[in-house]
Amino acid sequence: MALEFPQIDPIIFTVGPLSVRWYGLMYLIGFAFAMWWANRQAAKPNSGWTKEEVGDLLFYGMLGVILGGRIGYVLFYQFSYFLENPLYLFRIDQGGMSFHGGTLGVITAICIFAWSRKKQLLEVGDFVAPLVPVGLLAGRIGNFINGELWGRTTDVPWAMVFPTGGPLARHPSQLYEAFFEGLVLFIILYLFTKKSRPAGSVGGLFLLGYGVFRFGIEYFREPDAHLGLFGGFISMGQILSLPMVIGGLGLIIWAYKKPQPTVASKA
Template sequence: MTLLAIPFPMIDPVLLSLGPIQIHWYAIAYIVGILLAWFYTKRLAARQQLWPGNESPLSAAALDDFVFWATIGIILGGRLGYVLFYNLDAYLQHPMQILALWTGGMSFHGGFLGVTLAMILFARAKSISLLSMFDLVAMAAPIGLFFGRIANFINSELWGLPTSLPWGVVFPNGGPEPRHPSQLYEAALEGLLLFIILRVLSHWTGALKKPGTVAGLFAILYAIFRSLVELVRVPDSQLGYFSLGTTMGMWLSAPMILAGLAMIIHAQLKRSDG
């Protein structure tokens, strides 16, 4: 073991125990992420000058209604995505474990699909511009990603390959070797950096006036950042590596790049036609 290894900060995954009730950091991360994203989208929606025709696509009241739809999409989509994409055989043998959300096991790609479906249904029900709604939610998504990855780190899960780099972390369930803190890499790239890029794009270039541009870029950059971290992240043991050293995360991210490109091209063509 290298002398430069960083010991894992022993943070109890359970924040608070009240008799049989346990409050986990994992749950707190989701709650904080959703609440901050809700606050941020309301601030963005109030900036009328950012949107097409200087008119926000959603009112504050509509966003208050949508946060419930989004929460359901995140939780159901994230859990079902993990069950279907990552560990279907195990959950078929123990189906009640599907409900044990506090043990971890959420898929971003499943949550992404769940929220996308929620946005489609909500936009149709409320006669809202779907592409602008995609843009608005994409602006806030890095907030939830940041807190989710921090929770992964606290849970000592989804760690990386062994490394000799000075910031390698010795995880309590990862053996004696220092490992890439891949959860923190993702928090930095998918959370902080992606948030900054989208903020600059929307506020300095007027990208929100071309509906679909911001959401398309979010999809592309998330897929790229996720795939890069997958190079140093240990894949789920029940799946391992696929052909050419690829992982499930890479395969699920690839369609996001295509969808993102399609949205950006559509946004630019629509703009030029108008």
């Protein structure tokens, strides 16, 4: 026995040639939350941030997510196909976004913003980190509605048969990721930032937390058949998550060992 997959039309409504999709709406929800939360933090006394800076930062971040996510997906997951069809990079109508690529894009955007506004890089990273998990939660729900990125076959009571996943019941791994990488990670960061922390520790905790959650959930998610290593035991998602775990842990250790002023509480 398996749970019935809820048949939700990926398209919310259509007006002429324009179709509004749930997945796109999830992106908008993530950006809307980031804008609201960032302005909420900037409005606090002595935050060191203005609404204008928040707007510019989110604009850079949005570009980083979209460009980095698409380029990362093509290079990390479809590189062979890209070499044969270079224009595939621009075929966004065929979907394909990578969180790890988006992360690199956001880090690049943070570096550009910090340099242009003469702000401390770690300070900007700590400000951005709590804005991300809710966007991850929304994005994974979008994946679930689309019936994509499903999990490995299983007989757990909450297993589902996905329309594009064959006749076998599978883990709803998109919901696992939404819960742990989204909700749980946001709560962890929220509680962590209720007190002043060394600069860099918040960003480090985000990298560590996401990397650990993603690495573990990959064992429940169906890996790309052409990208698995050691007989499929290690997936591309796990390979890309390891640097996040190592880098995040190293950043936390460095932040607490290096004498530096603490940043203001963000929560």
